[in-house]
Amino acid sequence: MIARVIGKATLVFCAACVLMPLLWTLMNAFKVNADLLTPVPKFVFEPTFDNIAYVLSRRSVFGALYNSLIICLSAVGIGLVLGLPAAYAIARYPNRITREIQFFVLSLRFLPPVAIAIPFMVIWLNLGFYDTRLSMIVTYSLITTSIAIWLSIPGFQSVPKEVEEAARVDGYGPYAVFFRVALPVAMKALMGALAFSFVLVWNEFMLALMLTASNAKTLPLVASEMSQQGLNVPWGILNAAVVLLSIPPLLLLGLLGNFLNRAFAQKRR
Amino acid sequence: MVKHREEYLVKRNTCLMLSAASAAVIIAAQSAAAQQVCTSDLKILAQPQTGLATTESFAQEFRGLSGVGFQVDYLNENDRRARSQADASIIGSYNVYYVDEANLAQFASSGWITPLLDHYPAEYDFDDFDPGRRATATYDGQVWFAPITGGGDLMVYRTDIFSAAGVEPPKTLEELFAVVEAIHDPSNGIYGFALRGQRGSGANVWRWMPYFRGFGGEWFNVDGTPAFNSDAAVRATETYLRLFEYSPPGTRTGSWDESTGAFNSGQVALIVESAPLGGMSLNADASNVSDKVAFGIPPEPLTGGGYAHGFAIGTRGNASAADRDCAGLWIAWATSKENELRRLAAGQSGELNRTSVFNSPEFSEAFGEALPAALEATSAVTKVNFWQNEKWPDLGNRWGIILEELITGQRTDIQDALDELEAYAIQITAN
Amino acid sequence: MNRQSSLPFVFLVPTIALLAILALTPTLYALSMSFTDRSLFSPDFNYIGFENYLQLWSDRRFLNSAVVSVKWEVITVTGTMILAVGLGVLMFECASPRARNIYCLIFLIPVLLPRVCAAFVWKFAFHPLYGIVTYPYRAITGKPLDLLADPTSALMVVAFVDIWQWGFFFAVIIVKLLESLPPQPIEASRLDYARPWQIHFYITIPMLRAPLISLALVKAIESLRSFDLIYVMTRGGPGISTETLDMYAFSQGFIESGKIGYASSIAVFMLILTIVAFTIIWKKVNK
Structure with a gap:
């Protein structure tokens, strides 16, 4: 006791x-x-309320908030468009090739960020896209797509095969089965996967540090810059910046908790 | 207790806004006839200075002059150096860079910044700047930046602690050690001295150099070979480490902010720091000890570290001559006499650079006689301590890391540490 | 299910091709840069063969950072797993299902927090003069406590923040795993009057061996992303005591001297090491 x-x-x-x-x-x-x-x-x-007011009145904060939203939402959108179909194909056609593909997607996570950040910097500079939202979206879609694939595979696997069979008997082709049956049935699980990929890129720091200078700077960068300015800046402002940066991921807390519950409930079956 | 600086700022800013608005109207009327110099908003990379915040609050006035706005991105000193180096060399996303004495050679010789005076409107009177700062802004016969801050070193001490302990301000390094030993009382929250421990050619190395140069150290032998591991360097390092035993917590990995912050919050009895600390310590909004400080020159044989920071026109970020004129106009405006007087009115003495401002009645009214006299006296011992070369930032930063290792006790062999620096110096001077 | 259909090709080929391009281009580029003396500041460079790689072995900061990286991996992975297993079991034993759900939500928060924020929150909490964590020490001894300025403790403090972020998250996963276990063996041993810790030590944890190893592996992979924490909290300092490989590569390439060729060789070294190590381990574990 x-x-x-x-x-x-x-x-x-x-x-x-x-x-x-x-x-x-x-x-x-x-x-x-x-x-x-x-x-x-x-x-x-x-x-x-001066700290919050100061943070919200800085042009850099506002610009970074806008950049972060555009970049992260677009990258998640690309992850959705490219990743979900790929995840479905891997889930529905388990064979040696798709297993290898699945491992390849996972192994992208093994890449140390510094190893791709330096060359990406030079590449984007050479192409003239350095420090643009476009280059950040493309770079981040590498992260969002691979994570979306990896986390959506179980979601599609949990769609009962009988449901898809029934749809096929009703005359649906394989694409219609995906769009009209698998996707809606698995939707709740997929939302969690997308939310995870959003949180990952929203919180991403190193790539943003190396690949942006001013135009496409994201919120974590601006928050870190503020927090490094030393005692010359009132500390309350730093705390306010940190709070602002933390809000979006925390808004997704419920969604992600649900995702975990679902993932493990499925295992229990 | 640190005063409510934010509240103060807000109150002051409202007053400032009103005067700014009226000024803007006048200037807008003037410039309506003149042609617009600028076509798009300016981007400025800077490090935080209280005086700059004041200038920023008059952005409307600049819009009246030029037709555009501007955005200042602030980074701490080390980050500002690293970022501006990368940006000015290959990216060019900023129109104006904040440069300093230590990286001027690198920026100017690489062509990353453009000579200033071709794009600096004559009516802003560049020659009004303090001659020492103008000299620091000059490299290879050209002027490259307009100063925002600068000076030499000042000894600042607490009159209350000194008289309680019955000690006199030290004139030599031996006296300094004696005084510091006598007043050091950490259990009552009083530390004898304050230094910078954080890595960086402008951080720990900056405070270390006066000892090195004071002990007769030279960066190079007569034959041009590096002499970074000389006896003077060893002695300077030993002295620096010994003094660190009296420095408050947080300074071993801290820089200007931490050590002056410790002084202004009343934890430190004696400090030798860059000259802007003088005015800051007198400003009741930034300092808790404003009524009990006095000034002197650094004890013998220390040499004051002469420095200047300022704004320069980026080459890459300003493709056309018109763009450079626009950047030049912003620099001239931000460092103008009017803006300096506004900083003075706000009690921000650190960001004053003009002779006419130093000699103004407002200045002596704000800072009395003692500080101006001490500033005058310290210029006699102010020297260029660092190696004026484009390779200095690289080398200075390397020493900064090794020195930080020594200060935090990660390594103890001073000779070995300096030998490593020497080897690096030989390596980078060879090619 | 194995009806011939164009779907797998249409769904997989473009995506995988894009991922391959996005991942391989920079990796190959990094490899090629690592054989040059390329500097950030000038467009001209020479191919210098393996010189960068040879130089690594006589660079004490590189060797130090490799050691720090290994230490970092070991400390954060073991710390996370210990906290996660301990807390997971505790939740399983002591909390009602309702309370468990609330705890699970709370313990998810740290991992969702941007690492920059987590780093700042704790950096201020560990502040020698004003920090809330160091307050009890200051109150008792009257002395300040500067753990981030001490080379022996700085890495531990940063690792603590990492464990704080991941350990609680993994605890949530472990409690879900425990819930998914068949109840019979646990009930049987309870009837034998086994103590709760014995049940978990001898029965449930061994049953969860495979997922626990996978979790440890995931943590090891995520621990490679230590950069943001270290960048905000210590910058690799004091001295070089928290300088990991990625921090050192970044320093060389961007903070100190702009040697992006040399920095690339560090990055490539790290890349090869992690890909080889994790591929072998992953394939072995998921046999």
Whole structure:
């Protein structure tokens, strides 16, 4: 019984380890420096909205937010258009070739980002597309497509074959089966895969650092730049930038939790 | 306690806005007749300076002058150096770069920036800038940037701590050690001294060089071979490491921000830092010790590190002469006397560079007699400490990393560390 | 199902071709650059054969960064797995299904957080003077605690943040895996009065051996992406104590000297090592 109490206490402690630093950051976003830079942490203070206002008023932040949205959504869109059909083909036609393809797609994740970032930089410069949203979308679609394929295969595998058979008996061709049957049935699982790929590129840092200079800069870069400016910049502003950057991935929390539940519920069967 | 700087900024900015608006109306009226110099918004890469924020708040005025807006991207010093180097050499996404004494040779000799004065409107009076800074902005007979900040080194100390301990401001390095030892009291939150530990030719190496040069160190032997592992270098490094024992936490991996921040928040009794600290420490909005600081020149034999930072016209980012004129106009405007007076009014002494501003009644009113006198006196010991060469950034950064390893205790053999630097110097000077 | 259809070709060929182009072009380009003395600052370069690769072996910073990278992999993978298994079992044993769902959502948060943000949050939390983590130490001893400036602890602090991001996420997966196990063996051993830890140590964990190895492998692959954490928290410092291979390659190529040829050789070294190692391990594990 005592063990159980200790166990529960440990769980609560772990949850606090996750939530405390984040709540602390959120609080700091509403503090002035005098409340922030105190030897004893301050929990009661008079909130200020100047930090958030400053962050939102910077042209660089606004531009980066726009860039991040355009680049990430487009890359996820490409991942969807190219990745889902490929994942379906791999799921429905299991043979030696598709297994190799599946492994190839996974092995793309083995590539160290630095190994592709340096040459990509030179390539985009030579082509005249360096520091453009287009080049970032193309580069990121490498990530989104491979992740979308990898994570959607189980989703398509979970579509009962009988359902597809029935559709085929009704006279659907293989493409119609994909678009009208497999895709809608697997949709919920696929949303999670796409959400994961969105989070990955939204959070991506190293490629963005090397492949953009100013026009196509993404939000993680601007947040990191702000956080590196030193004490000359009020720390509250940095906290506000961090909060802004973290919101979109956290909005997807429910979707991703669901995706995991579904993935493992399927395993149980 | 650090004061509520943001609140202050907001309040001040509203006042400034009003005057900016009226100024903009006048200027817009003037320039309506003149031709528009600029066609598209300017991009500027800079490092954060409080005075620049003030200038930025007058963006409307520049729009009136030129017809376009501008965006300043801020990076910390080390990142600004790395990014501007990559950008100016192959990318060219910025119209104006923030350059400094240490990378001017590299930028100018590689053609990454364009000589300034061809595109600098004469009415902004370049010759009004402090002669020392003009000299630093000159390379190979040409002027390349208009200064935003600069100067030499200043010794700043706490009068309350000094009188409580009954010590006098040190005049020599021996006295410095004695004084620092006497007042160092970390258990009560008082540290004797503050240095920079963070890597970088403009960070830890910058503060180390006055010792190296002060002990008679030269970068090269008479025959032109590198002398980076000389006795002076060993002594300088030993001294630097010994002094670090009195430096507050956070400075071992920190730079200007951390060490001046520690001083301004009241943790440090004595500091030798770049001259803008003087005015900052007197500004009650940036400093908790504004009423108990005094100034002096760096103790013998330290040489003050003469420096200047400023804005230069990017070559790659400004294809046509008209583009360069536009960038030149922005530089002239941002470093104009009007903008310097605005910074002065806001108590931002670090970003002042013009003789006419230094000699103005507003200046002595704001900073009294002591600081101007100390600034005057320190210029006598100000020297160019670094090796003025395009290869200096590479070499200085290499030493910065090795020095950081020494400071944080990752390595201990000073001679071995300097031998490694020497080997690198031989390697890069060979080809 | 094996009816002849054009679908697999239409669905696979364009996608895989595009992925192959996007992945192979830069890799081959990196390989070719690694044989040059190319600099970021000038368009001219020479092919210098294996000189960059030979130079690597006498470069103490390269050797150091290889060691740091290996340390990083070992610390983060073992740390993540220990936290994940421990916490997964704890959730399985001590939390009601309802509470478990809430914990699972909470523990998903860290991995979703942009690494730049996680790095900043913890960097400030570990601040020697104002940090909330260092506060108890300051309050008790009256001294500041600067863990990120100490070469012996800096890597551990950065690794801690990485484990914080991944360990909780994997704990969620492990609890789902435990839930998916057949209940009979667990019930049987409970009737034998086995203690909970014995049940898990001798029965459930061995049953989950295969997925746990896969998880460790996934973590090892993801640990290669240490750059953002290190870049924001330490820049490879103090000194070179947290300088991993990718950080060093970036330093050489972009921060210090613009030697992108040399940086490419470091990147290629890393590339070959990881592809060979992970391909062998992955194929072996997924036999």
